[in-house]
Amino acid sequence: MAVNLNPPDAAAVLPVEGTQLYTAQAGVKYADRDDLTLMVLNSTNSIGAVFTQNRFCAAPVQIAKQHLATDAGIRALVVNTGNANAGTGKQGREDALAVCRAVAAQVGCAPEQVLPFSTGVILEPLPVDKIIAALPKVKPQGWAEAAAAIMTTDTVPKAASRELELDGKTVRFSGMAKGAGMIHPNMATMLAFIATDAAIARPLLQQMVAEVADVSFNAISIDGDTSTNDSFVVVATGKSGLPKITSADDVHYHAVKAVLADLALELAQAIVRDGEGAGKFITVAVKNARSREEARSVGYAIARSPLVKTAFYASDPNLGRILCAIGYAGIADLDVDRLKVYLGDVLVAENGGRAAAYTEAAGQAVMAEAEITVTVDLQRGDTEARIYTCDLSKEYVAINADYRS
Amino acid sequence: MAVNLNPPDAAAVLPVEGTQLYTAQAGVKYADRDDLTLMVLNSTNSIGAVFTQNRFCAAPVQIAKQHLATDAGIRALVVNTGNANAGTGKQGREDALAVCRAVAAQVGCAPEQVLPFSTGVILEPLPVDKIIAALPKVKPQGWAEAAAAIMTTDTVPKAASRELELDGKTVRFSGMAKGAGMIHPNMATMLAFIATDAAIARPLLQQMVAEVADVSFNAISIDGDTSTNDSFVVVATGKSGLPKITSADDVHYHAVKAVLADLALELAQAIVRDGEGAGKFITVAVKNARSREEARSVGYAIARSPLVKTAFYASDPNLGRILCAIGYAGIADLDVDRLKVYLGDVLVAENGGRAAAYTEAAGQAVMAEAEITVTVDLQRGDTEARIYTCDLSKEYVAINADYRS
Numbered sequence: 149m150a151v152n153l154n155p156p157d158a159a160a161v162l163p164v165e166g167t168q169l170y171t172a173q174a175g176v177k178y179a180d181r182d183d184l185t186l187m188v189l190n191s192t193n194s195i196g197a198v199f200t201q202n203r204f205c206a207a208p209v210q211i212a213k214q215h216l217a218t219d220a221g222i223r224a225l226v227v228n229t230g231n232a233n234a235g236t237g238k239q240g241r242e243d244a245l246a247v248c249r250a251v252a253a254q255v256g257c258a259p260e261q262v263l264p265f266s267t268g269v270i271l272e273p274l275p276v277d278k279i280i281a282a283l284p285k286v287k288p289q290g291w292a293e294a295a296a297a298i299m300t301t302d303t304v305p306k307a308a309s310r311e312l313e314l315d316g317k318t319v320r321f322s323g324m325a326k327g328a329g330m331i332h333p334n335m336a337t338m339l340a341f342i343a344t345d346a347a348i349a350r351p352l353l354q355q356m357v358a359e360v361a362d363v364s365f366n367a368i369s370i371d372g373d374t375s376t377n378d379s380f381v382v383v384a385t386g387k388s389g390l391p392k393i394t395s396a397d398d399v400h401y402h403a404v405k406a407v408l409a410d411l412a413l414e415l416a417q418a419i420v421r422d423g424e425g426a427g428k429f430i431t432v433a434v435k436n437a438r439s440r441e442e443a444r445s446v447g448y449a450i451a452r453s454p455l456v457k458t459a460f461y462a463s464d465p466n467l468g469r470i471l472c473a474i475g476y477a478g479i480a481d482l483d484v485d486r487l488k489v490y491l492g493d494v495l496v497a498e499n500g501g502r503a504a505a506y507t508e509a510a511g512q513a514v515m516a517e518a519e520i521t522v523t524v525d526l527q528r529g530d531t532e533a534r535i536y537t538c539d540l541s542k543e544y545v546a547i548n549a550d551y552r553s
Numbered sequence: 554m555a556v557n558l559n560p561p562d563a564a565a566v567l568p569v570e571g572t573q574l575y576t577a578q579a580g581v582k583y584a585d586r587d588d589l590t591l592m593v594l595n596s597t598n599s600i601g602a603v604f605t606q607n608r609f610c611a612a613p614v615q616i617a618k619q620h621l622a623t624d625a626g627i628r629a630l631v632v633n634t635g636n637a638n639a640g641t642g643k644q645g646r647e648d649a650l651a652v653c654r655a656v657a658a659q660v661g662c663a664p665e666q667v668l669p670f671s672t673g674v675i676l677e678p679l680p681v682d683k684i685i686a687a688l689p690k691v692k693p694q695g696w697a698e699a700a701a702a703i704m705t706t707d708t709v710p711k712a713a714s715r716e717l718e719l720d721g722k723t724v725r726f727s728g729m730a731k732g733a734g735m736i737h738p739n740m741a742t743m744l745a746f747i748a749t750d751a752a753i754a755r756p757l758l759q760q761m762v763a764e765v766a767d768v769s770f771n772a773i774s775i776d777g778d779t780s781t782n783d784s785f786v787v788v789a790t791g792k793s794g795l796p797k798i799t800s801a802d803d804v805h806y807h808a809v810k811a812v813l814a815d816l817a818l819e820l821a822q823a824i825v826r827d828g829e830g831a832g833k834f835i836t837v838a839v840k841n842a843r844s845r846e847e848a849r850s851v852g853y854a855i856a857r858s859p860l861v862k863t864a865f866y867a868s869d870p871n872l873g874r875i876l877c878a879i880g881y882a883g884i885a886d887l888d889v890d891r892l893k894v895y896l897g898d899v900l901v902a903e904n905g906g907r908a909a910a911y912t913e914a915a916g917q918a919v920m921a922e923a924e925i926t927v928t929v930d931l932q933r934g935d936t937e938a939r940i941y942t943c944d945l946s947k948e949y950v951a952i953n954a955d956y957r958s
Contacts, residue, residue: 203887204880204905235876237890237905270873271907376877454859454945455953462954468675471640472781475609482608485642500609500642502676540859542947542954548860549867549947 151421151429151518151538155304158292162309164322164343166190166385171289171297174282176275177230177268182297184282187225187341188255193385194350195222196357197263198365200378207233207240207274208264209377211248215260223257225381227265227298227339228279229326234270234376243274250280267300267326267339267377295324298339301547302326306418310407314400319346319388321407325365325415327422340365340380340415346404347386349394356405357382364412367444368420368536369451382408420536425543428460431521431536438529442479446524447535449477457540460520465511467496474524483528490523491515556826556834556923556943560709563697567714569727569748571595571790576694576702579687581680582635582673587702589687592630592746593660598790599755600627601762602668603770605783612638612645612679613669614782616653620665628662630786632670632703632744633684634731639675639781648679655685672705672731672744672782700729703744706952707731711823715812719805724751724793726812730770730820732827745770745785745820751809752791754799761810762787769817772849773825773941774856787813825941830948833865836926836941843934847884851929852940854882862945865925870916872901879929888933895928896920 167189171182197216199209215222226247233240248262255262266274289297295305307324323342348356357380365380386392393401421429432450437443450456453473459466470489475482489497492514496506514520572594576587602621604614620627631652638645653667660667671679694702700710712729728747753761762785770785791797798806826834837855842848855861858878864871875894880887894902897919901911919925 202877202880203882203884204876204889235873235902235906240906270877376880454949458950458953461950464954468640471609472607472675475607475781477608479608484609497640501640501645540950542950544859545863545866545945545947545950548863549869 150303150423150426152304153418153421156292156295156307158290160309161291161307162311162320162322163290164320164385165345165387166193167343167383169289169291169294170286171294172282172286174228174278176228176278182293183229184279184286185227185294185297186251186283186286187294189223189225189383190385190387191221191223193222193383194348194353195381195383196350196353197379197381198358198361200376202376204235204376206266206270206377207236207244208266209379210241211244212263212265212379215248215263218260220258220260222263223261224251224255225263225265225341226251227267229298229300230268231266231272231274232268232270232377233266233274236271236273239273243276246276247279250283254283263381265339265377265379267298270376291322291324295326298324298326300326301424302422304422306415306422308411308414310411312403312407314390314403317388317390319344319390319404321411323411323415325419327419338365338378338419340412341383342381342408342411343383343385344404344408345385345388346390347388347392348384348404349392352394352396353382353384356408360405360409360412363409363534364416367534368416369448417536420538423538424547425541426538427518427541428539429519429536430460430538431534433521433523433532433534435523435525435532436529437526437531437533440531440533442529443531443533444535445479446474446477446526447533449473450522450524451535451537454540457537460515460539461541463512463515465491465496465508465515467502467511470522471497486527488525488527490525492517492521555708555828555831557709558823558826561697561700561712563695565714566696566712567716567725567727568695569725569790570750570792571598572748572788574694574696574699575691576699577687577691579633579683581633581683587698588634589684589691590632590699590702591656591688591691592699594628594630594788595790595792596626596628598627598788599753599758600786600788601755601758602784602786603763603766605781607781609640609781611671611675611782612641613649613671614784615646616649617668617670617784620653620668623665625663625665627668628666629656629660630668630670630746631656632672634703634705635673636671636677636679637673637675637782638671638679641676641678644678648681651681652684655688659688668786670744670782670784672703675781696727696729700731703729703731705731706829707827709827711820711827713816713819715816717808717812719795719808722793722795724749724795724809726816728816728820730824732824743770743783743824745817746788747786747813747816748788748790749809749813750790750793751795752793752797753789753809754797757799757801758787758789761813765810765814765817768814768939769821772939773821774853785817822941825943828943829952830946831943832923832946833944834924834941835865835943836939838926838928838937838939840928840930840937841934842931842936842938845936845938847934848936848938849940850884851879851882851931852938854878855927855929856940856942859945862942865920865944866946868917868920870896870901870913870920872907872916875927876902891932893930893932895930897922897926
């Protein structure tokens with residue numbers, strides 16, 4: 149099950165000048181498919197990246213952060229699927245470095261100019277020899293093929309492009325992502341990579357990536373578990389010929405950031421749509437909060453509640469569960485008599501209880517849809533947030549409980 | 554499914570002098586069973602109580618808090634099952650007060666000397682006429698029968714007693730509880746009532762109840778949802794003849810508190826054992842934390858993780874999911890290389906990864922048990938906490954998704 153959009157048409161995911169993708173079959177875990185991806189970058193790019201906050205962060209995440217901190221300039225990204233190289237201690241870091249050294253030798257750069265990424269089973273040693281042996285065999289590929297090569301239990305590859313006309317020049321953005329929960333066979337990971345040929349100064353790009361992540365990859369929840377390997381990386385190659393954006397006051401800053409955010413949101417939503425066992429795609433829109441943090445707390449309380457998520461699974465307009473989740477979202481001075489809750493366009497709750505005009509039939513009609521928006525109007529401020537989630541199904545439990553049997 | 558202990562032998566749940574229980578059939582929702590419970594109290598009792606922190610707290614919770622604050626002295630508790638009187642706004646408060654007035658007239662006290670409790674469906678008006686009509690029909694009962702009359706979807710009544718010999722006198726404690734998740738048909742509630750014939754001054758009793766709740770009813774999680782109606786009330790009738798305990802320095806303070814905590818823990822664990830769809834009873838023991846809050850954060854991260862809970866359901870020693878949950882428990886400076894994790898007595902993780910001597914067979918043997926203790930030794934302080942939970946099964950989803958079908 150999934151509420152995927154149509155898989156990307158390979159021709160519609162456009163190459164980005166300054167990046168070249170390659171894939172190969174390393175046989176880390178999966179047979180008969182490519183599982184190793186290499187992205188080689190031009191020498192003048194800038195990079196912004198955000199990583200998991202999990203204290204058990206994986207070895208490649210630790211190495212990638214170190215390499216970004218050297219300011220040596222990044223020339224290649226390498227991604228293996230099938231093994232997360234997480235919970236692997238000191239040996240794991242040595243293995244990630246060994247992969248970086250092999251990539252560096254192949255593309256002609258220093259090891260600290262390589263960022264490693266891994267996704268798949270954790271607590272297992274990385275089969276570093278298989279990866280190094282496969283590196284020379286990589287073949288040039290497009291984004292759609294690379295998106296397929298980074299999948300774990302995803303049911304569809306996730307990739308998309310955008311183009312933006314600015315001052316007679318075309319700025320291009322392409323991206324790919326993977327993730328479908330914290331997945332088989334232990335937990336996996338959300339990995340997302342976007343490249344653009346815009347030129348963006350590095351400190352500004354880093355800030356932009358953090359802000360974009362906040363409304364995309366940090367606004368989704370499938371099962372509430374934060375993985376050890378989550379990474380979101382944006383490469384700006386500067387090949388579009390448009391002048392470098394160096395401050396938020398630059399004329400093109402907002403246009404470029406808006407397209408980046410739009411593409412990141414599509415990829416983030418694609419992960420939720422492919423959520424393990426998902427049959428419904430749910431948007432929780434929280435309006436008129438006093439702060440974005442407050443709006444996010446309410447959104448996540450609803451998006452994480454197993455009772456709300458099973459009600460969506462059952463297409464049951466179980467308003468009490470939504471109100472209950474709002475009630476425990478941690479807003480100490482929340483006046484429940486003031487807020488309004490909508491299912492789709494239907495006002496379902498106000499004055500601390502069910503709306504007088506609400507009918508079960510109206511709620512049922514909304515809940516029968518595959519895509520549903522829950523709107524909570526807190527009526528206490530002017531800030532909003534959106535959180536994206538899916539339902540909790542028997543299939544989710546089956547996927548996460550039965551895989552060893 | 555459930556991992557219940559044997560249901561209580563009615564004769565083993567002992568009456569407490571100064572309290573008299575009654576039940577009747579009001580027909581609020583369930584047919585052919587008693588659903589209305591009245592507890593009439595002696596005039597010299599003291600009461601301590603803790604209530605849900607949910608902002609959508611139910612009308613009876615609001616009224617009970619008001620009545621406790623009047624210092625009028627409480628003479629009766631009234632509990633209906635089948636309707637939670639939550640999300641019912643102003644009318645809900647008026648309905649709860651109407652029930653208090655009827656009880657007061659019947660037992661001969663003022664309405665503010667009555668504490669009302671409700672559990673069951675939310676967002677539905679309380680059928681106050683049915684409750685008031687049934688009040689005159691109540692019959693005297695023991696604790697086991699009352700425990701059955703407060704059930705919603707519980708599969709067994711939950712009641713137990715303790716006796717403590719102090720200075721040649723016997724102090725008795727009896728209690729009952731209900732709850733099995735946030736339950737059919739919207740969400741319900743954890744309700745727990747304990748009476749003792751010890752004499753305990755009210756401010757001290759209130760503090761004792763809060764402390765006991767912290768290690769019992771506030772240390773359990775079935776699905777992470779905090780209900781609108783949760784209440785835990787302790788009545789001390791003072792009928793044992795033992796001198797009143799007025800301070801934590803009194804000679805009997807610690808003995809009485811320990812027995813109260815032990816009884817509350819048995820009732821709290823009985824709720825988890827009867828958790829919706831539960832097949833495993835899990836204790837998460839977090840040791841050597843810097844603070845109790847830190848220990849509880851780690852315990853709850855594990856106890857709330859759908860991935861950990863489905864692994865228990867599958868009897869799968871999926872260590873990565875446990876480590877991952879520890880990693881996102883919010884301890885910013887956690888050194889994952891120092892902590893140790895045990896499944897039962899088996900050391901499963903140390904040095905940031907799987908323990909060298911660990912074998913899948915040893916982990917599997919522990920996971921096959923119906924009762925499992927996960928121990929996390931953080932090795933950074935000297936404080937501990939225990940959290941109690943159950944597995945997440947397909948039956949949980951079915952119970953919470955299918956009930957309207």
